[in-house]
Amino acid sequence: MGRITETVKVLLIANIIFFVGSQFLGDYAIKMLALWFPENPNFGIWQVVTHMFMHASVSHIFFNMFALYMFGSVLEQSIGQNRFLFLYFSSGLAAAGLQILFTYLQFNSAYQACIDAGVDSNTIFESLDRAVRTNQYQFIPGVSQETVKQLTDVYITPMVGASGAIFGVLAAxxxxxPNLPLYIIFIPIPIKAKYLIGGYFLINVYSAVTGTSLFGPSNTAYWAHIGGAVIGFITMYYWKKNQFNRWN
Structure with missing residues (x-):
């Protein structure tokens, strides 16, 4: 879709460097740079940015960077470098914020269930800290396994990836x-961008609400995708309406 722009090139290189570096640093890179649940002792405020450059696997970084390459350069050429960077990082930050909000709701629900079962706060967090050290569930007497699993998964599972920022780019x-025809593998007919990207967004909404993963692993941060897409859409809609009327 045309030449790669300078900002997209830098983002691609930065993501690849982080990914390669994390393969050498292993768990230490995840501990320091992934986005942990704020109650987890591994959490650091810088992680709301650094997690955007971390990826869990080759396929994870490949699909994110492929989308950035395919759509990012066209978008940057249209709105300029500064606006593109603002949209990219604001989408990524919004993604992190929405994901943290919903994980807090999950955590507090499970935490309150433990308290209602007569488990004191110190026992709960001691169990969670053991789960971090052993990477195993520490079941609590009197509390259902489902509740402990929900509590533990939120506490010990870090968030990684540029997907939230990428969804902002796609929405923008x-x-x-909106009417640009796009092609996807195995479907030999063009689909307008507004339908293809809009449909993908709705699939993520369905997965976030129901907990059913239609594409990707079950621990995908769907609320992060939604947060990034919403900010990307609102930001671009505002700019287009107020400053880029030539597209109307």
Whole structure:
């Protein structure tokens, strides 16, 4: 889709460097740079940014960077470097914020169930800290396994990936070029950007609400995808309406 722009190139290189470096640093890189649940002792405020450059696997970084390459350069050429960077990082931050909000709701629900079962706060967090050290569930007497699993998964599972920022780019692209025909593998007919990207967004909403993963692993941060897409859409819609009327 045309030449790669300078900002997209830098983002691609930075993500690849982080990924390769994390393979050498292993658990230490995850501990320091992934985004942990704020109650977890591994949490650091810088992680709301650094997690955007961390990826869990080759396939994870490949699909994110492929989307950035395919759509990011066109978007940057359309809105300029500064606006592109603002949209990219604001989408990524919004993704992190929404994901943390919903994980807090999950955590507090499970935590309150433990308290209602007569378990004191110190016992709960001692169990969670053992789960971090052993990477195993520490079941609590009087509390259902499902509740302990929900509590533990939120506490010990870090968030990684540029997906939230990428969803912001995709949503913005669909706002600027809603009727641009796009092709995807195995479907030999063009689909307008607004339908293809909009449909993908709705699939993520369904997965976030129901907990059913239609694409990708079950621990995908769907609320992060939604947060990034919403900010990307709102930001681009505002810019298009107020400053880029030539597209109307």
């Amino acid at each position: 692209f669909a706002v600027i070029y």
